[in-house]
Amino acid sequence: MTYRPTSTARLTLAGTAAAALAVSAVLLPGAGAATAAPASPAHQAKAAAALAARLGNRAAGSYYDAASRRLVVNITDPSAAQQVRDTGAVPRVVRYSTAQLHTVIADLAKQARIAGTAWVIDPRQDKVVVTADPTVTGAKRARLGAAVKALGDRAALRHTASPFKLLVAGGDAIWGSSVRCSLGFNVTVDGAPYFLTAGHCGNASSTWSDSGGGAEIGQTVDSRFPGTDYALVQYDDSSSAPASEVDLYDGSTQEITGAADAYVGESVERSGSTSGLHGGSVTGLDATVNYEEGSVSGLIDTDVCAEAGDSGGALFDGSSAIGLTSGGSGDCTSGGETFFQPVTAALSAEGATIP
Template sequence: MKHRRISRRRIGVAGGAVAALVIAGVTFQSANASDSTEQFSVKALSAPAAGTLARSLKADLGTAEAGSYYDADARALVVNVVSEDAAQAVREAGGKARVVEHSLAELTGARKTLTDKASIPGTSWATDPVSNKVIVTADRTVAGAKLAELQKVVKSLGAKAELKRSAGQFKPFAAGGDAIHSGGGRCSLGFNVVKDGAPHFITAGHCGQAGSEWSDSAGGAAIGSMVDSQFPGNDFALVKYDGDAPHPSEVNLYDGTAQPITKAGDATVGMQVKRSGSTTQVHDGEVTALDATVNYGNGDVVEGLIQTTVCAEPGDSGGSLFAGDAAIGLTSGGSGDCSSGGETFFQPVTEALSVFGAQIG
């Protein structure tokens, strides 16, 4: 495979000047990757700052970049690359470079194969930058001929894909924060937003249809009407407040306090996040993959999701995924519960805001 030569002069200071912190011999282990143990300067970054640097390097490196993740222990951005020129550019920008086997184009091709040949209810797949593979997960309902079919497709992808099993069942968590009710069902409010100068809130699309009315108590008076709902494909919805219902830009922490939310942010693999929902309240975990595809069954396939280790249960749908004062995602679904754990998927907030033309507020 040929890769374009990266101009170090153009890229060398992407994301800002290299920090003075020097880490010698830092080693990140990963399958199918080579890593240098030479001494070089690495920026100490917060997860949001690492995400900003990752986006900058991705734009500059083009096809030579093969994914990235945040190492929370080292407070470092790790960037996968497929050429030594690109690796040097990452080091000059203050990141940790890893030369890996598979390009993003190759992993994207593997994902397309899975979509075309193995879109089976109860499965999900996402590109894992740590292993430089597409991780395919099959829940407990995938068995017999369907499991054999999935195993065959994954095997055909060789080292580009790996199959794992989940003890639970993938499903939307239908019935951040406070409970919202409609027609006997319960979901969770995600984030308060402003659209065209008017107060709204966002939640999961699978919670209801456009035109449905929502209240803040079971059988209570409506506080708003759903003006748009997108599911499957995406999983987000927009509700416009009626009257004078309070709409602070914060998330209920269920301990008598709230977390102010001032902005929307993008997730980064390795980021520590929290989720607030009306069933299980507040739990935390880690982002494990981006751009995940999950097949919930009955034709309900959602793409572009954030995959995490944060637990959730029915009724938590639509609830807030956040990191500090940044809105990150809306609870979509997953497997397991808050006793046994499992995989959980979230709709990125930035995409929902872009589609609706709304802002956090």
């Protein structure tokens, strides 16, 4: 029988005075004004991204507020409020623009690129949140603390109880020469079948099978880690038509019909053979994690839990592919933080599409 793998996320490898206010202001529509039903969160996020490009330094990120079912768009110039409302979003005046917070990230990259740390812009707080795991001690902890303190209220430091790590361990998805990894999403390149997984998986093996000691089903043709974290594997059987779906671990699957960019506040799910199906939300974008094995940037930060054995698999929102599991901290008993490689970036780099 022809092997027809599915994208089951079997995760086994693991200016203005107003703008200067300390308390930001949300500029709500006037009382009694007619309010149209909000568009879908994804539509609002897409419109906000286009608006941010037009606003330039006056834009300061955005996030979806589930209670109001509206996207909140941060701005540093109150005169841009109506442009935000015109997209169906809610404007919020904050102190720091995205460009200003990116200078914070650049400073951290120069002064505090220490294994066991991570940082991400948090649009809800309008600052860069820096996290240190328990391995950051002594002189390294003092160095990190000094670097964050020098950034003033543009950054905040917090600590996590467990180390940041690539989620490397057992499971039952795809097997390399010395590791077991996770198939993320099936894709096509020039009509031929491939799949995406984590780059640290691709670095570990050039060939893959669907069982321990089984026959080869594919070969790694490109692998990117550190820096980013994705790999492209080509199926040996060029005539195969792998299903594009994710295992929901209740006997059913979710069809995957395309890919989408994540947005802060988005509700997402992660499917994995180690810990099953778990959900949560996107808490940040363009995150940097300094693993012991190397630094990765441009990641999606979430509060979705994951465990050893969950690397490489699928983060999704309904029928949209969102990310590939990279690593994180914590577990699915006590909770945790997990980072994902954006699927759209991997697809673009490889010239691939979701079937």
